[in-house]
Amino acid sequence: MSQPDDAPRPGASPSPWQKPGAAQSEAIRKRQRSRSIVMALLLGAFVVLMFGISIAKIKAGMAH
Amino acid sequence: MTTTTAQPIALPADWRDFLALTKPRVMTLVVFTGLCGMLAAPVQIAPVLAFTAILCIALGAGAAGALNQWYEADLDAKMKRTERRPLPAGRMDRQSALHFGVGLGSFSVILMGLATNLLAAGILAVSILFYVLVYTVWLKRRTPQNIVIGGAAGAFPPLIGWAAATGHVATLPVLLFAIVFLWTPPHFWALALFMKSDYAAAGVPMLPVVSGERVTRTQIGLYTIPMAVAAIAPWALGLSGVLYGGVAIVATLVFAALALQVSLRTTGVKDAMRPEKRLFAWSILYLFILFGAIVIDRWVFA
Numbered sequence: 001m002s003q004p005d006d007a008p009r010p011g012a013s014p015s016p017w018q019k020p021g022a023a024q025s026e027a028i029r030k031r032q033r034s035r036s037i038v039m040a041l042l043l044g045a046f047v048v049l050m051f052g053i054s055i056a057k058i059k060a061g062m063a064h
Numbered sequence: 065m066t067t068t069t070a071q072p073i074a075l076p077a078d079w080r081d082f083l084a085l086t087k088p089r090v091m092t093l094v095v096f097t098g099l100c101g102m103l104a105a106p107v108q109i110a111p112v113l114a115f116t117a118i119l120c121i122a123l124g125a126g127a128a129g130a131l132n133q134w135y136e137a138d139l140d141a142k143m144k145r146t147e148r149r150p151l152p153a154g155r156m157d158r159q160s161a162l163h164f165g166v167g168l169g170s171f172s173v174i175l176m177g178l179a180t181n182l183l184a185a186g187i188l189a190v191s192i193l194f195y196v197l198v199y200t201v202w203l204k205r206r207t208p209q210n211i212v213i214g215g216a217a218g219a220f221p222p223l224i225g226w227a228a229a230t231g232h233v234a235t236l237p238v239l240l241f242a243i244v245f246l247w248t249p250p251h252f253w254a255l256a257l258f259m260k261s262d263y264a265a266a267g268v269p270m271l272p273v274v275s276g277e278r279v280t281r282t283q284i285g286l287y288t289i290p291m292a293v294a295a296i297a298p299w300a301l302g303l304s305g306v307l308y309g310g311v312a313i314v315a316t317l318v319f320a321a322l323a324l325q326v327s328l329r330t331t332g333v334k335d336a337m338r339p340e341k342r343l344f345a346w347s348i349l350y351l352f353i354l355f356g357a358i359v360i361d362r363w364v365f366a
Contacts, residue, residue, distance in 0.1 A: 031076050038079040049116060053179050056110035 077156035082164055084150055085133055086126030093351065094125040094221050097244060100355035101222030101237055104362045105229035113179050117228035120176035121221050124188045127169030128195040128217070134161040135200050142266040145259065165196075176228070184228035191220035208271040215248030216241075222355070236303045236358075239294060243354060246291035250284045250323055251347040257281075257326075258337035258344075277331065284343075285327030292316045295354060308361035315353045322346055 098121040102114060109117075133140065133151055141152035150156040169192045177185035199214030219241045226237035256263060256270040257280060263270040272280040295316045299309030322343040329339060 027075055031078060035076065035079050049112075049119075052112035053116060056112045060110065 074154075074157070077150060077160055081150035081155050082130075085130040085156070085161055085164060086168075087129035087133075088126075090129060091122055091125045093348070094218065095122050096352060097240070097355050098122075098221035098225040100359050101225030101240055102229045103225075103359045104222075104236060104240070105226045106362075107230045109180070109229050114229070116179040117176060117184065117225065120172045120179070120185075120188060121224055123168055123172035124176075124192050125221075127165050127167075127172060128192045130161055130165035130168060131192075131196045132200045134158055134165055135196070136204075137161075139205075139266045139268060143262045145262055176224075180228040181231045183231060183233070184224050187220055187224045187227055191217055191224065194220070204268065206269070208269050208274040210269070211252040212249050215245050215252075218248060219244035235301070236298060239297050239301075239303070240355070240358070242294040242297075243291070244351065246287060246294050247347065247351060249287040250291065250319075251344065253280050253284050253287075254326060254340050254344040254347065257340045281327045281329070284323050288320055288323040292320055298358060304358055305361045305365035307364060308357045311357035311361075312354060315350050315357075319343075319346060319350050 095118060099118055102109075102117060133149055137151040137158060140146035140149050146152065151158060151161055173185050173189045173192070176188050195214070195217035199210065199217050203210040203214050222240035222244070223233060223237045226240075227233055253271055256272050257277060260270070260272045260277075264273045271283060295312050296309070298304040299306070299312060322339065325339045326343050331337065
């Protein structure tokens, strides 16, 4: 009897598209959430920094 | 009917692993010397621009560290000191490290150019490329002189700090560059003496592995001479005051005494390598003392 198309071949490495279990899904989501929070904080800090740089440049331009 | 068992799927790398990729401990010295280069400059820039320049130096160093770890993942896996890093430990895939390093490096150079000037951005770009291409890719696995030439990469920050503040390069920041450049060989060879087996296991041609301990000890002693000359030169050339001169002479004499002890000794099989560890520890403190002294001196005698 032939195997269905989506069955893994014997000896094949696990497919990256393979569905993770519930515990794995939760761990992945948790990791993604923490990365997203850090990314959001960094982007916020970057916006504040760019604002500060712009103000400093404008002030320096006015002084000259 | 077929049954499939759940296979473990790799988690995406944690943000802490990306942070570890930037070698935060190495970054401390880079940031400090860059900050001192900026503070020693005769020009003051807006605090937010100064902060951005230092941030860019830190990010550039982090990018260089990330690309170094991307390229050397195989070597890191063979050394105890580095086997727990994100790539050899399997907590991150190599492509993520490459993308992170290239992205962070490009970002740091562009931000430096926008916030300060093109000269500082250019030197920052050269320092990142020098560390990655010249030191990591070209020299490290080929010659025991790897850290002598590669040491230039770590010597750029005071130049970048000065250039960010003034827009040009002068004699003093070049001397600060020379101090770090000439300090690197005795500093790293002291480390290599007590980490010799690790480097040998990884096949890295560090001087003690290729030429033996005797040659390395002699080289430590010899390289200390030009380093001492460079350390005292700012005072001797009248670019700093007596405060820096005094601190530099005393700190350099201590360095020279420790280096002399290391260069003259011979060790047995199970030697604890205490003088070598002492020289390594002092060499780190020495650089902090010298650069701190030059800033305080410039401020006091300004």
